[in-house]
Structures are given as C-alpha cells and as structure tokens.
Amino acid sequence: MSQRPGNTLFVAARLQRGWHSQADVAAAYERHAAALGESASITVRQVRRWESPAPGWPNTIARRVLRAMFGVPLEDLGFVPLRPAQQQLDDTSVVVGAGPDRDPGKGPARRGTFPGGVLAGAAPLLDASALDHLAAAVASARRYTDHHLVAHLRAALDEAARTDGRTGPRQALPAALGILGAIDEIARDASSAVRRDLLAVGARAAEFTAWLHRDAGAPPHTTVFFHDRAIEWATLSGDGPMHAYVLLRKAQATERDDAARMRDLAHAAVHGPWALPPRARAEALQQQARAMALTGTAPDLVSLTLDQAHDALDQAAPAEPATCTGPLCAGYNHDRLMAQSAICHREAGQPERAVVLLRQHLSGGAFAPRDRAFFTAHLAGALAAAGEPDEAAATGLSALQLAAAPHFGQALGELRRTVAVLRPYARRAAVRELRQALTVLPG
Known part of the structure; x- marks a missing residue:
C-alpha cells in the first residue's frame, strides 16, 4: 500500500525561505514569536506534525506566528480551517499554560495544567x-x-x-x-x-x-x-473545612438517581476529620436528609436529621453577606434551610407539606434571584405532585421569568422535571403554555 504524501505545501514553503531542516523552522518560529511579543517556541516534533498528511489546525498563537513567518494564508501552507464551533474549542487551549513549554499544535502539555478537554467543555x-x-x-x-x-x-x-x-x-x-x-x-x-x-x-x-x-x-x-x-x-x-465543603457541593451536584452516593458524600462532609462551621454543617445535614429521603428512609428519620441541621444552625454566629472568599455558607439562614427542608419532604413523598413550607418561606424570605427561581421551580413541582396542575404551571411560568434570561440552569432543570410530572395534564392550557415556553427557550 502506498504511503500518503505529507504536507508538501508546508515543506515547499519553508524550503523556498531557506529553512532546509525542521530545526531551522523551529528556530525561525521562536525568532518571529519574540518579534511579536510572544514567549513561545516549538519542537522539531511539532514541525514534523505540521508536515504530516494530517497537520491539524494551529492554535491562536501559532497561527499568528506562522502568518508572520510565511506571509501567506495558512490554507496556502496546507492547513485546513476548523468549523466555527471547533475553532472556539481550539482557541480555548491558549488560556492556560501558554509559554515555551507548550506545543502549539496541541492543548496544554505541562503537568498540572487544566487538560484541554476540560477547558474545551466550557x-x-x-x-x-x-x-x-x-x-x-x-x-x-x-x-x-x-x-x-x-x-x-x-x-x-x-x-x-x-x-x-x-x-x-x-x-x-x-x-x-x-x-x-x-x-x-x-x-x-x-x-x-x-x-x-x-x-x-x-x-x-x-x-x-x-x-x-x-x-x-x-x-x-x-x-x-x-x-x-x-x-x-x-x-x-x-483547609480541612473547605475540603468538607467541596464534598457537600459534590453531593449537591449528584444526580437524584445516585442517591446513595449523595448520602455518602454528605455524611462524609459532616462526619469527616474536620470541623465544618455551624452554617455549613447545617447545610450538609440538610443534604444528607434529602439523600435519605431519596433512598426511601422513613420520614421520621429524615425529619430527625433535619432537626440536627436546625440545631447546628442555632449554634451559628449571625449571618453575613455571602461571598466566595469569606466564611463558608456565611449567608445560610433559616429561610433557606426551611426551603431546602421542603425539598426533602417532597422527595420523601410529602408534596403537600412541601407546598406549605415553600409558600411560607418564599413569601417571607429574602432570596437572591437565582435561589428564588430555584425554590419557585420546586414549588411548581410540589404542586404538580400534589395534583394541582394549573397552579403548578402558573408557578412554573413565574419561575421561568426569573430563570430564563440569566439561564439559571438548576431552576430550568427543575421546571423540565415539573413538565414531565405534568404530562398527564398536557392538554390543559396552562400546562401547554409552560411546556411551550420551555421548548422555545434558547439552549
């Protein structure tokens, strides 16, 4: 079988400019990068890749340097542009780890940097x-x-x-x-x-x-x-408390169909070898209670764990404005705990009790827009589970008004779950309106 020819356009262009070896190209690349104010270099291995049958599409820095080196469009050097969506993914790789140790034809290569696939996910x-x-x-x-x-x-x-x-x-x-x-x-x-x-x-x-x-x-x-x-x-x-707090957040990010993992993570956050601040401990106990409800634990045991969350909150110093860098869960308060407790009761098969608690604390509590959207979406779901389809749909539309523009994903996810619960009532006008509003929402 004959071997596929390499990137002959690139080879011809560098020979025409007097770069007779791949090492000459690497040296010229570094000189041109420095002239452009870029601290970047490439290896002979990278040049070899560009001269292969599949040279790929260089990243942002490499494209800039190559254009300066050759003075022609990259397509004239045998490179094939990516589609727009692929281009956006490729450009993200220049964010972390840019420097002389990076290979411009690939994502970050240095140990400890974020892998290109993960940043590309954003x-x-x-x-x-x-x-x-x-x-x-x-x-x-x-x-x-x-x-x-x-x-x-x-x-x-x-x-x-x-x-x-x-x-x-x-x-x-x-x-x-x-x-x-x-x-x-x-x-x-x-x-x-x-x-x-x-x-x-x-x-x-x-x-x-x-x-x-x-x-x-x-x-x-x-x-x-x-x-x-x-x-x-x-x-x-x-930072042991922060370690525990991340376990709590991992528990919150766990899907409902893996409630055992959710429970284990929340339990580890509460009982691990660290001392969570009282407010963070209260939230972790609440999350443990929710997981217990999802795994079929008796409602009285769920309530007992929620009581422990309230006891922890009672031991806390006064609440402070919540920030990313301040005390953990500084803004966690009674209204938020009660709204989350309502979610626990909903998961435990007590939607009517959830409706009462959510209505009470949404009307009296000072929630940020995201939290209000999230808990209002849960109220819509509780109403749907309680057999109140029209009120559930109307409440869902209220939550959608809060969540749509900023695209608060957790609230939108709960609204889609509510629409699924309302499927038996799909012909009702209010339910149809909610479903259509979610359908046309930009992704």
Whole structure:
C-alpha cells in the first residue's frame, strides 16, 4: 500500500525561505514569536506534525506566528480551517499554560495544567470576547506580587460571584477560568507561604467554577474535574473545612438517581476529620436528609436529621453577606434551610407539606434571584405532585421569568422535571403554555 504524501505545501514553503531542516523552522518560529511579543517556541516534533498528511489546525498563537513567518494564508501552507464551533474549542487551549513549554499544535502539555478537554467543555458557553478575557487574566495577575496578588485574586473571585448572581453562570465563567489559570500558572514559582495562600484561593475558585459549569449545563465530568481540583488545592493548603465543603457541593451536584452516593458524600462532609462551621454543617445535614429521603428512609428519620441541621444552625454566629472568599455558607439562614427542608419532604413523598413550607418561606424570605427561581421551580413541582396542575404551571411560568434570561440552569432543570410530572395534564392550557415556553427557550 502506498504511503500518503505529507504536507508538501508546508515543506515547499519553508524550503523556498531557506529553512532546509525542521530545526531551522523551529528556530525561525521562536525568532518571529519574540518579534511579536510572544514567549513561545516549538519542537522539531511539532514541525514534523505540521508536515504530516494530517497537520491539524494551529492554535491562536501559532497561527499568528506562522502568518508572520510565511506571509501567506495558512490554507496556502496546507492547513485546513476548523468549523466555527471547533475553532472556539481550539482557541480555548491558549488560556492556560501558554509559554515555551507548550506545543502549539496541541492543548496544554505541562503537568498540572487544566487538560484541554476540560477547558474545551466550557468553550461553547463563551464568546470570542470572553475568550480574550480568559487569555488576559494570567498577564493581569502577574502585575501583582506576593500577598497583593492573593488579595487581587480574592477580589476578582468575589466580583465573578456577583456577576453570576446578576447575570448568570455564562457571564461569570470567563473570569472564574481566568482566575484558575492565573493560580495554576503562578503558584508553581511562588514561595511556600504565598503558594499556600494561592492554593487556598484556588480551592474556592475551583469549587465556584464547578458550580458555574453545572448551572450552565456543562457535562458532569467537567464539574467533577473542577470539584476534584478544589479538593486537591484545599488539601494542599491545609483547609480541612473547605475540603468538607467541596464534598457537600459534590453531593449537591449528584444526580437524584445516585442517591446513595449523595448520602455518602454528605455524611462524609459532616462526619469527616474536620470541623465544618455551624452554617455549613447545617447545610450538609440538610443534604444528607434529602439523600435519605431519596433512598426511601422513613420520614421520621429524615425529619430527625433535619432537626440536627436546625440545631447546628442555632449554634451559628449571625449571618453575613455571602461571598466566595469569606466564611463558608456565611449567608445560610433559616429561610433557606426551611426551603431546602421542603425539598426533602417532597422527595420523601410529602408534596403537600412541601407546598406549605415553600409558600411560607418564599413569601417571607429574602432570596437572591437565582435561589428564588430555584425554590419557585420546586414549588411548581410540589404542586404538580400534589395534583394541582394549573397552579403548578402558573408557578412554573413565574419561575421561568426569573430563570430564563440569566439561564439559571438548576431552576430550568427543575421546571423540565415539573413538565414531565405534568404530562398527564398536557392538554390543559396552562400546562401547554409552560411546556411551550420551555421548548422555545434558547439552549
């Protein structure tokens, strides 16, 4: 069988310019990159790949350097452009680990950087401007030194959380990923004391990024990756309570059809070798109660665990405004615990009790827009389970008004679950309206 010819266009172009070996191309690449202000280099192996029958499509930095080197469109060098969606995924790989150790034809290769596949999972949620924001974050962070850098990253993370609360996860993702990229890149060369502080902030940022991906509808493995990174960094920075808190968040991210895992994670968060702050302990106990309900535990035992959550909350200092970098679960309060308790009762087959609690605490509690949308969606589901289809649909439309524009994914997921429960009432006008509104919602 004859061997496929290589990329003869690339070979001819470099010979025409006097680069007689692949090493000559690599040296020329580094010179042109430096002239463009890029600290980038390639290996002979990369040149060999570009001269192969399948040269791929270079990433953003490589495309810029190659155009400067050859002065012709990349298509004239034998490269085949990607489709727009693929292009967006490919460009994301320049965010983390850009530098002389990176191979421009592939994703990040340095040990410890985010794998290209994981960052690529976020790319469909980001536009070109957001990707530029990502690439600039590492350079911006390098303007700060030592503990000023830590303070800068803390402030940036809190601002990203505020953005999420105002406009939803997709708008906050670029900043969160940029913060993670900066920490991942800079911590390698930081002194021991500063590295520990950086990783402590990184644990918070990784957990927040996991949440954003989950709420934005990314694949579960992406959320798992960032949760695992949060646990790793919390452990390395000696932050036991944060380790436990991430276990709680992993429990919350577990699907309802794996309630045993949800229960085990929540139980580990409560009973592991760490001391969760009272508010975080209360939320973890509540999550354990929900998992118990999903696994068929008797309602009185579910209620007993919820009582333990209330006891933990009663031991807490006064609530504070919630931030990404402040005390864990600082804003967790009685109204939120009661709304989550209602969800437990719904899972335990007591939707009428859930309806009463949710109505009471949604009317009196001061919930952020995302939380109000989420709990209102659960109220719609409880009403549907209680046999009140019209009221469930009307309540669902109210939740949709809150969740649609910022695309609060957890609320939207609950509304789709409600529509499934309402399937026997599909011909009713209110139910049909809710279903159609969800159907036309942009993905």
